Amino acid sequence: MALSIQTQTVRGAEILVEALVREGVEYVFGISGGAVIEICDALYHYKGKIHFVLNRHEQGASHMCDGFIRASGRPAVCMGTSGPGATNLITGIATAQMDSIPLIALTGQVPTYNIGRDAFQETDAFGLTMPIVKHSYAVRNPYDLPRIVREAFHIAWTGRPGPVHIDLPRDVSRTPVDLSQVDFPETVQIRGYKPTIRGHPLMVRQAAELIMQARKPILYIGGGVVASGASQEVRQLAERCQMPVTYTLMAKGGFPDDHPLCTGMPGMHGTVAANFALNFSDLVICVGARFDDRVTGDLKEFAKGAKKVHIDIDPAEIGKNVKPDVPIVGDAKTVLGQLLEIVGPKRHDEWLLQIDEWKREFPLVYERGDKIKPQYVLEVLAKVTRGQAIVVADVGQHQMWAAQYYPCHRPRQFLTTGGLGTMGYAFPAALGAKLACPDQMVVAVVGDGGFQMTMAELATAVVYRIPIKVVIINNLYLGMVKQWQDLFFGGRYSGVELEGIPDFAAIAEAYGAVGMKVTEEDDVERALVRAFEMEDRVVILDIYVDPDEHCYPMIPSGRSVKDIIVHPLLREKAKKELSRLVA
C-alpha cells in the first residue's frame, strides 16, 4: 500500500497520519510532547497535506477543533501528549459529547511496557475519557491503525455524532512498519453499531395523522436538525402545515429567525412567545432535540395538554425525559422527508394569530441607561455585520443575549457550548470556525470571565493570522451567577466579583493583535465598524457594559412557564395573560 508522501521511514506514526489524510483531515490542533513526538515528526513529513496548528493549551486545541467541525461539517483532529496533555483535552471532549460533535481526540501514551507503572506523564487517558466519548480505542499494534482510524471517523460521523478518542502508546507510533502488510480499509464492519436512518412507516403515518388533527401544533427543533442537514425539510413542513417553529440553542440558525413562523428559542431564557406556544400547544413535534431541563423546566408541568411526537436518531433519547405518544427513531432529514410525502397542506390561522399577538405583546425589551447595555451591543453587532457573521458564543448572560439579539438565518451560523456550558469555549472555537470558513466574518462573543480561561490562544490567532473579532461583554462579574444571586440569594455575592480584570485591549496589543476598549455607548458602533474593516487583523473589543443588567425572560431552574419572570416593563401584562392561559 503506497503512502501519499515520499518518506524513508515508515512507523506507526506515519500510518496514523496517512490514515488521517485519507479521512480528509486538513488540520490537527494540538501540542507536542514526549509521547507524541513521533506523530509530530510524521506531521512534519506530511506538511502540505495536513496542517499542524500549535495551540497554547490543549483545551484551546480541543475547542478550536470543535469550532472547525461545527462551522464547516468537515473533519478535524485535536491532539495532546500523555498525562497532562490528555487531561487538558478532557473539557473539550466533554463539550463535544454533550453537543454531539464528531471530534476526534488523539492522545499519546507512555510505551506499552511502561503502562501501569506510574511512568513519567502517565495517566489512564482511555479510562478518563470513557464516560464522555461515543467510543474509544487503546491502540496496541501499529497494523491496527488503519482500521481503527476508519472506524473512529465512521462512528464519530454517523448515527448520533459524537467524539471518539484514540490513545496511542509511544512504542506503537515508533515501531517501524512493513508497508506491504498494511491495508487501508474503505468500509467498516462493526457488529454492534447499525444506526437506524429511516423512520418506521407506521410511526411516521401516526405522526402525520396527529399533525393533521392538531389545532395548535408546534415544531420544536434541536441540534439534530443541524447535524443531519434537515433545515430545508423543517421549513417545508412548517410552511405546508402552517406550524410555528421553536428552536433550541443548538438549532439556532436551523430555522431563519426572520421567518414569520419562527417564535425564537424556548426555555429558561427563551422568548415569551416560544414558551407560551410550546407549553400551550396541543401537539409538540420534537425533531433532533432531547427535552433538556433548560427547555422543559419542571417535567410534570411541561406542555401538559400536548401530544408529543419525538423524532431522534438516538433511541436512548426517546422516553428518557418525556414519554412521547409517537416515537420515531431515525435521521431527522430522512424522517421529515417521509412525513412530507404524506402530510397535506393545513392551516392554523387562529393559532398563528395568537402566536403573533404574543410576539407583538411580549417582545425582547431592555431600557437604555447611562451605561452601555449588553443587548445594545449585540443589536449593533448584528447591524454592523448585516446578520451575516458566524457568531460563536461562550456561556452565560452574553450567550443568552447573543441568542436573543443576533438573528441568524442559516445552519452552522451560531456556534455555542449548549450542553456542557464550557467557559473558555468561544474564543478558540471561533478561531477554528474562521480557519474552516475563511471567507466569512467570524465573531466570538465572550464574557470577561470566560475569555480569561483561554485567552492564551491570542498567540495562536496572531501567529496563524486568523482574523476573527472578539467582543468581550465586560461586566466585571461572572454575570449569570451574579444574576441568580441578585434574584434568589438576596444579593449576597459570593465567588462572582472578578477583581483584577486586566486591560484586555493592552493584552491584545501585547500579543500583536488589535485591542480596543469601549466605555461609552456612542463609541460602540464606530468601534465595531472599525474592527470589521480591519479584515486581516485579530481584533479584541473590550466593551464595558452595565453589570446590573439581568437577562430576561427567565424561568427559574426546575420551575415551569407559570413562573416566567419577564422584563419589569412587561410584568403586569404577562401576569394577566398567564392567568388567562392557565384558566
Place this chain on the structure above:
Amino acid sequence: MVSSNGNRPKRLHTLSVLVENRPGVLARIAGLFARRSFNIESLAVSTTDDPQTSRMTIVVGGDDDTIEQITKQLNKLIDVIKVHDHTGEEIVERELALLKVHCTMEQRHYVIQLVEIFRASIVDVGATMLTIEITGSSDKIDALMELLRPFGISEVVRTGKVILSRGEKSP
C-alpha cells in the same frame, strides 16, 4: 420520567448482553451503570463459543421505564452486540455458590443430610468446618443458606446467575 406516576412495580430483570471480547468492555458497562445510577444486583461474565464474543448476565432492579433506558443505553455502546431481557421467558437459570459452614462433629451429620437433600456436595472438610458447593437457581441457594445459617456460615462466595432461554431459540 414525566409520565410515570411513581407506583410502577420495581422488579428484578435478567439481561443477557453479548459484547465484543475486548479490553475495557467491562469497565464501559460498569461505568454506564454507575454514571446513570442504575444498580447492578449481580453480574457474570465469560466468553462464548466464539472467542471474540463474551456474554454478560446482568441482574438489575427497576421499573419498566428504567429497564428500557438501561437496555437502550447498553445498546448504544459500540462494543455491545445484542441485549436481551429474559423477563417472562422460559429459561434455564443457574448459579454456583461455595459456603464455608462451621459445625461440630455432632452437627456434621445434619449438615450432610441437608447437602444431600439439596444435591449439593462437600468439597472440603476440616475438624470444625465443611465447605459446600451448590449449583442451582438463586432461590435454591438462598434456601440452603437459610437452613445452614443456624450452624454458622463463615464465608460465602456466589458467582451471580447465568441463564439461557429454553428450547431451540437463541435470542
